[in-house]
Amino acid sequence: MPTPTLLQSIAITLIQCVLVVLFVFVVVPLTVFAERKVLGHLQQRLGSTRVASGHIGVTGWMNRGMWKWGRIPVLSYWRGIPGLLADVLKLILKEDIIPAKADKFVFFIAPALSMVSAVVVFAAISFVPGTFFVFPSWFPGLAGLPVSGGIADINVGLLWILGVASVGVYGIVLAGWASNSKYPLLGGLRSAAQMVSYEVPLAISLLAPVVLTGSLNFGEMAQRMATGTSAWGLVPQVFGFLIYLTCGFAETNRLPFDMPEAENELVAGFHTEYSGMKFGFFYLAEYINMTVVSALAAGFFLGGSWLLPFGLQGLANQLLPAGAWIAGPHAIFFVAKIIFLLFTYIWVRGTIPRYRYDQVMSVAWKYLIPLALVNLLLAAFVRCAV
Amino acid sequence: MEHFIETIGRNMFAIFGVMALGGAAVVVASRSAVHSVLAFLFAMLCIAGCFLSLEAEFLGMAQILVYAGGIVVLFLFVVMLVEVTKAKEKEVFQLQSRYAIGAVLLGVAAFAAVFRKVIFGVASPQALKLPENLAQGLNVAQQNAQAVSRGLFAGYLLPFEILSVVLLVALVGAVVLAKTERV
Numbered sequence: 001m002p003t004p005t006l007l008q009s010i011a012i013t014l015i016q017c018v019l020v021v022l023f024v025f026v027v028v029p030l031t032v033f034a035e036r037k038v039l040g041h042l043q044q045r046l047g048s049t050r051v052a053s054g055h056i057g058v059t060g061w062m063n064r065g066m067w068k069w070g071r072i073p074v075l076s077y078w079r080g081i082p083g084l085l086a087d088v089l090k091l092i093l094k095e096d097i098i099p100a101k102a103d104k105f106v107f108f109i110a111p112a113l114s115m116v117s118a119v120v121v122f123a124a125i126s127f128v129p130g131t132f133f134v135f136p137s138w139f140p141g142l143a144g145l146p147v148s149g150g151i152a153d154i155n156v157g158l159l160w161i162l163g164v165a166s167v168g169v170y171g172i173v174l175a176g177w178a179s180n181s182k183y184p185l186l187g188g189l190r191s192a193a194q195m196v197s198y199e200v201p202l203a204i205s206l207l208a209p210v211v212l213t214g215s216l217n218f219g220e221m222a223q224r225m226a227t228g229t230s231a232w233g234l235v236p237q238v239f240g241f242l243i244y245l246t247c248g249f250a251e252t253n254r255l256p257f258d259m260p261e262a263e264n265e266l267v268a269g270f271h272t273e274y275s276g277m278k279f280g281f282f283y284l285a286e287y288i289n290m291t292v293v294s295a296l297a298a299g300f301f302l303g304g305s306w307l308l309p310f311g312l313q314g315l316a317n318q319l320l321p322a323g324a325w326i327a328g329p330h331a332i333f334f335v336a337k338i339i340f341l342l343f344t345y346i347w348v349r350g351t352i353p354r355y356r357y358d359q360v361m362s363v364a365w366k367y368l369i370p371l372a373l374v375n376l377l378l379a380a381f382v383r384c385a386v
Numbered sequence: 387m388e389h390f391i392e393t394i395g396r397n398m399f400a401i402f403g404v405m406a407l408g409g410a411a412v413v414v415a416s417r418s419a420v421h422s423v424l425a426f427l428f429a430m431l432c433i434a435g436c437f438l439s440l441e442a443e444f445l446g447m448a449q450i451l452v453y454a455g456g457i458v459v460l461f462l463f464v465v466m467l468v469e470v471t472k473a474k475e476k477e478v479f480q481l482q483s484r485y486a487i488g489a490v491l492l493g494v495a496a497f498a499a500v501f502r503k504v505i506f507g508v509a510s511p512q513a514l515k516l517p518e519n520l521a522q523g524l525n526v527a528q529q530n531a532q533a534v535s536r537g538l539f540a541g542y543l544l545p546f547e548i549l550s551v552v553l554l555v556a557l558v559g560a561v562v563l564a565k566t567e568r569v
Contacts, residue, residue, distance in 0.1 A: 006388050106420060156531055159447035166455025170427065173459065177420055177466050185466070192463045196456065216531050 042350030106178035111281035114171025124157035126150025187269030202247035222304030229311035248293035294341035398439035406432035
């Protein structure tokens with residue numbers, strides 16, 4: 001394979017960025033849509049599971065049949081699509097209001113900070129180890145060049161992910177301050193305390209994979225976690241996964257922990273004063289953050305682009321014939337795991353009521369941090385013993 | 387085009403350095419405390435860029451994680467809570483500016499004293515390296531984090547632990563001060 005020149009490698013990186021952004025902007029609206037529908041089914045909200053452009057097509061015919069039999073139709077996949085379209089249109093077309101006494105510069109930069117820190121994390125995430133695809137020979141300028149499964153293969157990828165994700169808190173805090181209004185300020189302060197607190201157990205729970213694999217590179221860690229850990233490694237991985245997921249919910253301000261925007265207490269929290277596409281950016285950033293947290297959980301605990309989670313793939317591979325399709329890494333497994341975890345987010349949101357604020361803080365400091373430390377100790381024992 | 391990109395790549399350190407200095411200047415000059423904190427964040431991120439351009443990946447990432455992600459957030463938290471009116475702010479600044487200038491001069495002198503060899507001396511022909519016995523079986527250029535950890539936890543364990551004790555003292559002191567005020 002030819003080695004790319006400087007300009008070619010820059011072009012390839014740009015193409016990778018475009019692909020990742022495309023992935024994000026396909027997954028996020030689908031998640032929003034899925035959230036409406038799944039919540040609709042979980043909490044019996046009728047609109048998002050019924051609204052449709054008409055009873056047309058094969059499934060429409062089947063649905064009408066089911067209504068006639070006196071059953072609620074299950075085959076209503078596209079129902080709710082008009083709601084999603086209306087939502088997107090509203091975000092784009094709504095007037096962009098800046099409050100008179102707001103700090104204009106900070107008010108402007110806060111949504112951008114949230115959005116950028118959410119997207120940039122994807123630089124260190126590799127969707128599949130090695131080459132993703134090779135440019136066909138007719139492609140102008142880049143014929144025959146390989147495109148790897150991640151944008152940047154950083155040695156300290158995990159630190160990059162944690163560091164950049166931790167910059168995301170500024171978006172929320174500054175939005176709360178710049179609005180110059182009491183509810184956003186309270187939301188911003190809450191989020192600063194909450195996100196800084198939950199970052200600690202989150203980072204410690206991610207240290208267990210670091211100890212087990214002895215690496216900080218995302219791709220290497222995913223590979224070693226999926227295929228290289230021993231049977232004993234299962235215990236710290238399962239516990240670590242549960243702790244990580246809990247902290248992930250808190251870090252993305254999702255429902256059992258959505259203190260920064262708790263609508264019955266703070267109107268809409270930090271984004272009360274935002275409208276139009278500035279609000280849209282916070283909305284997007286929240287869903288991109290969910291995708292990021294899911295991608296990390298999928299990569300470190302659920303076996304990344306291998307099929308089986310928690311290092312079981314390594315044990316299974318001893319039984320499978322070498323070179324079997326199911327034994328190898330595939331980007332589709334990775335994406336499937338991300339989508340499953342996004343569903344879990346919605347599932348939890350529809351099931352568990354919101355914590356009180358002091359409970360949120362005590363969960364982090366009194367339970368999650370000690371648990372995460374014990375888990376780290378377990379991982380260290382496993383690493384030393386095996 | 388290629389030449390241009392390569393030139394930028396070679397001068398990355400200078401670019402980030404100038405940007406960090408600009409950020410630091412805004413920290414001092416800005417009227418609003420929150421703007422100062424924002425500029426401080428910018429300067430910290432640029433310093434991380436400086437580390438990255440010197441191929442010290444671990445240090446750069448630690449810089450982002452610790453300063454941008456932790457310490458500056460707490461600064462912001464405090465600044466948002468303490469709302470000082472404009473007039474009062476001015477008074478406080480005028481009172482403190484003499485001391486501030488003195489402190490800055492003292493800092494510059496201390497910095498020059500510590501780094502006089504680096505700044506005015508002959509440039510070392512070799513980059514700083516781990517001792518041979520510690521660097522065994524390690525590709526220092528590739529495994530940055532491992533090299534730093536070996537230096538800290540094998541070569542210089544005692545100074546590192548003493549530093550952590552100093553931090554602990556500060557932490558306990560802060561808790562004690564906060565507690566007595568409340569009772």
